[in-house]
Every structure is written in C-alpha cells, then in structure tokens.
Amino acid sequence: MGVWGGFFNPPAPPTKQLVLPRWMNLLVNPFARAMAAGQSNPQGAVYDWGTGTILDHGLGSTIPPQWPMVEFFNPKLGALKTGRSRILLPEDFVLLNMWASATSNLQGGFRVMVYDVNRRRPITIRPANFNVVAGPGNAPLFLRRPYPFGRTIAAGGMSQPPQAKIMIVNLESVANGIQFGFYGIISPGYQQP
C-alpha cells in the first residue's frame, strides 16, 4: 500500500454486530437450519421430506430403536450427592441423541459427565448442566453425526463391551429423581460419512 493507499483503498468496515446473533440462532437446533420449515418445526426438519433421514442416508437398522439409560429414581439421589454409574451398550450401538430429566430443578437439577470407556474419550469435557446437553423426549438435541460406540474390545485380558461411564452430581438441596440416557439404533458396520 503506497502513500495514497489508505485514501484510495479504505479499510474494510467492521463486522456487523448482527452476525453473532445470527450464528446463535443457528445453534438452537442442528436441524433448525436444515430445512425451510426448520425454524418453526426443528424436529420435523430431522427428516428430509420423503427420503428418510438427514442424519445419514446410509444409516439403517432392522433392530428396534434403543433407549439404554441410567437412573437414580428408586431411590432418588440424595441432596448434593454424586452418583456414578455406567451404561452398558449393545454391540454396534449408534448414538443419535441424549435425553434427561430431574424431579427437582430449582438449582439446575444435576450435572453430568459422559465418557466413552472403550475409546477413552470424554464426551463432556466438564460437568454439564443436564438441560444444556439433553432435554426430555419433547426436546432432544440430535447429533448431526451419529456416533458409533463400536464393539466389544479386549482390555487387560478381558472382554469389555461398549459402554459409557456416567457421573451425575445432584445440585439440589433435596433428593432428586434423575433419569439420563441415550437414544440410538443398532447398526452393524456403520461408519460415519
């Protein structure tokens, strides 16, 4: 840029402030922007009209859909207590969404950590308030890419089925009835596109 460069080539105007709110709107639901009808009906947008699923057209199953889950309900998880459990998964389980509920939700309900045991990878990096990772059945957040948990592996001389380690921290000052689980299908040989 020469002496007159700044005069003849003025710097680009600053980014419009509206950009960020626009991005945030896209985060409401991964399917909200997938279809024209998505903004008013994000769950309807899960489907590509008449052609199956927009999750992945190669995904299918001849086995019923699955809701593996853990719960602290009978009895409930004590006030401010931490509960540890795991979800043993069937072979070739493919995760589509997570769901959760708490009978008490005045202080945030509970926080949850999810960890893929066989891959040794955390799914939540830090404990997450349950409603930011999962809603009940009328408001689940579908993964944009289905996640295959894989098959049983050999670990330490023993066979170890696919499983997720779950840690739940009750944030309430009363005993809390908690359910947390996965929704998915069994799809042998599925590979992410």
Add this chain to the structure above:
Amino acid sequence: MSSSPNAAVAASGILKVPRIHIVDAVVPNAGVQNPSMTIQADADFEWWWLSIFRTNALLKALIAEAGSGNRQFVYSGNPQAQNFQGILVDNLAGLVANNGALPIAVPYVMPAGRIYTHQFQDQTSGANNTVQFAYHGFALLKVATQ
C-alpha cells in the same frame, strides 16, 4: 381412466399409506397396566414418529418386541440396577400439539402382525393416569404395478 386409485402411484410397488397405531391404558395410582399393540396384518408398518399423551408425568414405560426374542426398547444400562421400571414417559416423547413428537430419525419397519408389549407403571401420581402412545408412520402397502 383407471378404476384403481393405486394406478398412478404404483411405480415402486409400495404405496405408503399414513397410519397411526395407538396404545392406550388407564393406569391406577401406583398400579401397572400391560397393553399391547399388534401391527395391522395388511402391511408392514414403517415407524417415523412417537407422540405421547398422559395425564400425569409420574409414569414409567417399558416396550418390547414380541416374537423376536422379546427385544427390549428401553433397558437399564447398569447391570446392577434393581427394581427397574422403565423410562419416564415424558423422556420418550411429547405431544404433536406442542411440537414435541419424537422423530425416530431412522425409520424402523415393524412387520405385519408383530406384537409390541408395553408396561406402564404409575409412580404414585395420586390418581388414575390415562396414557396414550401414538406410533406415527406409514403402512407399506404392496400394490400391483402396471
């Protein structure tokens, strides 16, 4: 002019007829009901959506597919869990009217004539709990191709 309403849609040999299978029950306070759903014999059923009505959220459900090893739809991932009564129905799905029906996401074909058993267990809601599951989808009707 054809005399069959299927003539114009028979190219694939399958006509997807909208169909809703219903399971309903009145579950007494702290009680259990075990209704079942039989897929209509005229066609396989391609399941796309689940929507649920209940009068009280304190209700748990279990679903299983009979005749194929009683495959469970809902199960505890913790093998040490005791007294497992199922998933709270609100964690399965909500109402169509509230835009809360659950998309199955990967449509599942339920064979004609197959039976799906349900167990509804009221969690001491204090009154009778009226529940209805609606399985939305299509009957995969085989039609003659021209």
